[in-house]
Amino acid sequence: MSGTLYGLGVGPGDPDLLTLKAHRLITRAGTIAYPAPDHGESFARAIVARHIPEGAREIPIVIPMRTERFPAQDVYDAAATEIATALEAGEDVVVLCEGDPFFYGSFMYLHARLAERFVVEIVPGVSSLGAVTAAARLPLIARQDVLTVLPATLPDAVLEERLAGTDAAAIMKIGRHLPRLRALLERLGMAERAVYVSHASLPQQVTCPLAQAPEVAPYFSMIVVPGKDAHV
Structure with a gap:
């Protein structure tokens, strides 16, 4: 057998x-x-x-x-x-x-x-998304919010279209794409509520508002944009 x-x-x-x-x-x-x-x-x-x-x-x-x-x-x-x-x-x-x-x-x-x-x-295991939202101490979605998970490797036009049509987002595989992601989220008016997290759950974990994130992010990092209803 x-x-x-x-x-x-x-x-x-x-x-x-x-x-x-x-x-x-x-x-x-x-x-x-x-x-x-x-x-x-x-x-x-x-x-x-x-x-x-x-x-x-x-x-x-x-x-x-x-x-x-x-x-x-x-x-x-x-x-x-x-x-x-x-x-x-x-x-x-x-x-x-x-x-x-x-x-x-x-x-x-x-x-x-x-x-x-x-x-x-x-x-199944604890996903990176669960670890990131826990690290950020930030509710991500609530009620009828729609969450979109996106790889940062997508072209700007595709990212912008997907982000414009969602309530909340998680952007993965950040790395060298961080500067353009920050600019894109600022353009869409989503940067103010966006949070950057790297190495979630590890001793070297970093959590901060997107505006304070470094210019270059490690591979194990994510940007989360909570839905507007997640704090209500």
């Missing part, structure tokens, strides 16, 4: 935000896979490192962290092949995913390759 593939959300960074179910599966895991940069340690693994059993087999999914394009599909193809071999041998495989597996989570690419062949269980 084939093993079960677990797509496991490990939360936004604070190890104490790991769910009880995730903890149970990690401490019993024989094989653990996780995304990892080509330089430095895996953030997903670091969150749960103290819970990984001694002797567990580890499968790093090495994803180059650079601006130029790289063959990402080849990376996930190779990882899926290695994981499939373990599953076919009857091993359960736990795949760690920062935040939640299906909220901009890398696990979805493995799911697309393996879900038709193996039993898959998704273990």
